[in-house]
Amino acid sequence: MVNSVFGSVGTTIFETMSVMANEAGSINLGQGFPEALEPPEVVEAAVAALRAGPHQYPPMPGLPALRQAVADNQRRLIGLEVDWEREVLVTSGATEALADCFFGLLEPGDEVLVFEPAYDSYAPIIRRAGAVPVPIRVTPPDWRLPFQEIEDAIGQKTRAMVVNTPWNPVGRILSEEELAFLGEKMLRHDLIAICDEVYEHLTFDGRPHRTLFARPELRERVVRIGSAGKTFSVTGWKVGYITADARLMKPLLRAHQFMTFTTPPALQAAVAYGLSLPDSYFDGLRVEMQARRDLLVDGLREAGFDVPDVEATYFAIAATGDPEGDDFEFCRRLTFEAGVTAVPLSAFYGKGDMRSHIRFCFAKREETIRAAVERLGEWKASGMRRAAAG
Numbered sequence: 001m002v003n004s005v006f007g008s009v010g011t012t013i014f015e016t017m018s019v020m021a022n023e024a025g026s027i028n029l030g031q032g033f034p035e036a037l038e039p040p041e042v043v044e045a046a047v048a049a050l051r052a053g054p055h056q057y058p059p060m061p062g063l064p065a066l067r068q069a070v071a072d073n074q075r076r077l078i079g080l081e082v083d084w085e086r087e088v089l090v091t092s093g094a095t096e097a098l099a100d101c102f103f104g105l106l107e108p109g110d111e112v113l114v115f116e117p118a119y120d121s122y123a124p125i126i127r128r129a130g131a132v133p134v135p136i137r138v139t140p141p142d143w144r145l146p147f148q149e150i151e152d153a154i155g156q157k158t159r160a161m162v163v164n165t166p167w168n169p170v171g172r173i174l175s176e177e178e179l180a181f182l183g184e185k186m187l188r189h190d191l192i193a194i195c196d197e198v199y200e201h202l203t204f205d206g207r208p209h210r211t212l213f214a215r216p217e218l219r220e221r222v223v224r225i226g227s228a229g230k231t232f233s234v235t236g237w238k239v240g241y242i243t244a245d246a247r248l249m250k251p252l253l254r255a256h257q258f259m260t261f262t263t264p265p266a267l268q269a270a271v272a273y274g275l276s277l278p279d280s281y282f283d284g285l286r287v288e289m290q291a292r293r294d295l296l297v298d299g300l301r302e303a304g305f306d307v308p309d310v311e312a313t314y315f316a317i318a319a320t321g322d323p324e325g326d327d328f329e330f331c332r333r334l335t336f337e338a339g340v341t342a343v344p345l346s347a348f349y350g351k352g353d354m355r356s357h358i359r360f361c362f363a364k365r366e367e368t369i370r371a372a373v374e375r376l377g378e379w380k381a382s383g384m385r386r387a388a389a390g
Contacts (some may be wrong), residue, residue: 012120013347017331021341029296029373030331032168032314037233037288039274039281045238046270060257062090062241066268069275070226070241077282080214086246089253089269090268092260093238094198094227099125100242101194101223104255106131107195110159112194117169119196119347122162131159135350140319140357143170143308145178146289154185160192161185163212166199166312169348169359173207173311183218191221198227198240201282203312204290211242214339220245221356223252228271230314231285233363236268279312289314289362292369296362299373304380306362314363317345323356331358338379340372 014031021028061067064084071084082088091097098121106112108130114122116135123133134153138145163182165174174182186193193212200209213222223244229235242252275279297316300307306319320330327344335341345357362369 003128005124009124017267017335017341017343020335024235024335024339024341026335026339026341027368027375028341029364029369029372030341031360031363032363033235034233034314035365035368037285039232040278041277042234042270042274045273046266049266049269054265056265058262058268060262061253062088062263063265063268063272066090066241066272066275069272070243073275074243077279078209078211078214080243082243082322083246087243089242089244089256090263090376091240091242091256092263093229094225094240095121096238096256097240097242098194098196099129100255100259101225102126102129102131103249103259104157105192105194105223105248109157111155111157112159113150113153113161115162116350117162117345118334119164119168120347123350130158133350134158137349137354138170139354141308143167143172145174145181147181150181150185154189154191158189158191160194162196163195164196165210166203168195168199168313169315169317169343171308171310171313171315171317171347173203173210174188176210178189179210179212179215183212184216185213186212186221190274193218193222195224196224197224198210198230199252199313200226201231201285202289202314204286204293204310207311208280209312210338220247223248228267228274228340229323231276231282232271237271239263239267239271241353290365292362292366295369296360297372299359299369300376303373303377305376314361315359315361317357317359318342319357320355321335325355327355327358334358334376334379339375340379358379 018031067084067088069087071082074080101123106129110131111134112126114133126133203209212218213224226241228239293310297307310316327346331342331344340356342360346352346355
């Protein structure tokens with residue numbers, strides 16, 4: 001006998017495509033792990049902390065230095081006032097933070113609005129917590145939240161919504177209008193928002209990060225999740241953090257206590273150091289990532305792909321050109337024929353039926369991106385030649 005939730009799900013699409021990329025020897029722009037972006041001073045801070053110790057359990061909510069750094073960073077860069085002692089929790093990655101929220105805040109039978117395309121771990125964890133994910137389908141060409149569908153989906157059992165902004169995989173920042181709409185629904189229907197904001201420091205073209213947590217009337221209803229893995233390009237460290245009103249934080253602490261209890265202290269110390277870096281680091285990260293975005297997006301468009309504007313995150317999506325086709329098969333062909341691996345966007349929909357787009361990651365070395373777009377351009381051109389000859 002196996003659990004019905006986890007027994008019914010397959011291997012994550014990111015692992016599937018990475019295995020395929022290794023088999024084909026292709027350039028992997030599928031999985032979202034960054035290359036050559038780790039700040040050396042943060043890595044050295046981890047080395048120093050590992051040598052110095054201690055090596056035993058740190059405080060369950062996280063090192064005080066890191067919790068203070070999380071609060072200070074939010075005040076300095078976003079303008080939020082946070083009580084580090086009562087409103088900040090350190091977790092073993094943002095995915096654990098999500099699990100803490102779903103297990104700590106939901107009751108069996110509660111309904112949770114999930115805006116698709118969505119990170120593929122949301123729905124299984126919600127279901128394992130005994131709650132019910134209610135998918136709200138978001139579609140091209142503008143990828144804006146469908147207000148009427150959201151209104152229609154809210155019922156007596158609706159307890160929460162998951163809000164991912166900046167949005168993986170779409171690369172959008174939710175607008176003020178969209179956030180205001182969600183906020184009004186939260187107040188009217190007594191809802192909470194679990195806000196996945198791991199790409200908060202990866203916004204481009206001077207765009208600000210927007211968060212529901214900054215709205216005073218909503219603050220006590222919002223849980224905000226951040227990720228050192230995304231901010232410092234160290235995804236393998238698995239250090240995340242939650243910011244929430246003390247009332248909401250209490251059950252999150254209990255869930256964390258019985259989920260992982262704590263996170264490696266040397267990595268916590270290094271992240272505390274990193275969050276205290278001057279503004280120039282965070283500005284430089286955006287500039288560097290924006291340059292890589294431009295390299296990929298411009299290259300994809302020159303190769304003939306239809307690519308929407310990318311406002312934030314690591315990712316750009318591109319249309320396959322065949323809305324009725326098979327995006328997984330398209331990605332397989334790209335991998336083995338063009339030598340470049342992407343991720344099918346259908347993996348971000350519960351029904352797997354949105355097959356018109358694929359996702360590329362541009363958090364890679366510039367030479368990697370250049371080689372990938374060159375291969376894609378050649379593949380597109382060869383296809384056009386074959387079509388003309390046929």
